[in-house]
């Protein structure tokens with residue numbers, strides 16, 4: 001199976017088998033300069049991700065399907081024989097880099113911003129990128145994912161608004177943009193759960209052209225339209241951060257008043273820096289557009305430490321909990337953070353450290369089988385001063401057997417002194433129990449919900465008003481209060497109801513806020529002079545949890561009526 005060879009691929013370059021590297025049966029590595037599990041690399045080659053470097057050595061006639069599966073595990077996806085990459089230009093070098101890129105035969109620049117360029121590069125041409133000046137890193141795109149885990153309209157006070165006469169409202173339908181991974185089945189719902197065909201506008205920014213990859217966006221749009229069907233609806237399909245930036249730009253040009261994003265990425269800086277979607281969302285805000293994004297489903301699948309703790313000085317981080325969700329399983333200080341996974345399950349892991357935009361602290365992310373202590377996946381790119389502080393693993397169906405697996409974090413070089421974070425796939429644990437041994441819900445807001453000009457929406461269970469256990473907590477890593485607001489989730493939709501599911505996750509909460517703003521603008525555009533509809537929402541929201549604004553519920557749960 002292609003997947004198994006993908007695992008082996010991840011181990012190329014290991015200096016020794018793990019049994020040789022590990023001292024005794026315990027998990028500790030003999031002190032040595034540098035990482036004994038990784039071979040050294042000349043600094044000038046560090047610009048290319050190791051997967052791309054490996055592609056430059058692929059012989060003609062190689063098995064492309066195997067290469068694609070290996071790429072997927074390392075965060076790369078192919079479109080035909082091209083690989084989608086994220087290219088980080090040095091400051092001021094964007095235009096020069098784009099000019100050089102388009103000289104390379106077969107390369108297509110799919111979007112270009114000062115902070116990052118995305119391009120589709122023929123797999124046998126990736127080597128050409130290493131010699132282009134002004135590039136500080138070529139890596140995988142930041143992939144966006146839907147924030148689903150799986151009866152809320154009257155809960156938020158929308159029914160009274162729907163009964164209001166149309167006196168003070170906008171005379172035109174409200175223009176609402178929905179950015180999402182996919183909109184499967186939306187055509188079957190126009191005129192019923194969605195506006196009529198003439199009022200649904202679509203644009204596909206995905207390089208793989210798969211507008212109907214999932215029904216997720218259709219269910220999200222359905223919730224917005226539950227509030228008011230008097231909407232011009234703009235559906236934009238995206239899969240990467242760069243495509244999201246493009247989509248927000250397009251929506252702004254269409255004159256939308258509200259944007260809904262029930263999607264996000266765990267690869268984010270936490271201070272709104274370093275990726276083009278933030279710049280486009282700032283621009284949208286300056287144009288008066290309100291953007292709601294899912295806060296994330298990561299409260300049970302995130303770990304954080306204020307520094308790289310390594311009291312035994314062996315290079316492997318010692319995990320500690322700030323909030324002991326699972327006391328007693330392992331004492332604080334273990335070098336393994338373990339989780340259960342089933343054979344064939346998907347697994348996404350991101351290691352981030354707060355050293356943006358470019359780091360010389362070189363950390364690595366390792367996943368071991370708890371029984372054999374053999375590594376099943378490794379992400380350990382060199383960080384030599386120009387790269388983003390990210391290590392990323394995406395195992396699609398590659399978990400070899402049902403069992404326990406453990407994450408370890410390695411410091412190869414560079415001092416500590418900056419916060420370290422780990423995200424694991426929230427799907428792994430169904431949103432109810434901690435996803436691994438050491439869980440820290442604080443700072444688990446995803447991107448772009450962590451942005452300054454984005455309203456981050458957390459999720460409360462619709463009939464209990466209790467925060468959903470997975471709903472991401474703030475604050476942001478630079479200390480801003482998030483989420484901004486919470487809204488009901490675990491709700492019914494036609495799209496998911498037909499499949500027997502309730503729609504859970506901050507994905508379902510977000511369009512409640514979007515729908516509320518659309519409805520209020522339509523009904524009473526002019527009744528709140530000198531303030532924004534969002535300010536009104538915030539002021540009316542029902543305070544929950546600790547009194548006043550707090551990093552779990554934000555201002556409170558969405559409520560549209562006066563207090």
Ligand SMILES: [Ca+2]
Pocket residue numbers: 309310311312313314315316317318335
């Ligand atoms: Ca240690």
Ligand SMILES: [Ca+2]
Pocket residue numbers: 362363364379380381382383391412
């Ligand atoms: Ca590294």
Ligand SMILES: [Ca+2]
Pocket residue numbers: 543544545546547548549550553554555556
């Ligand atoms: Ca509160």
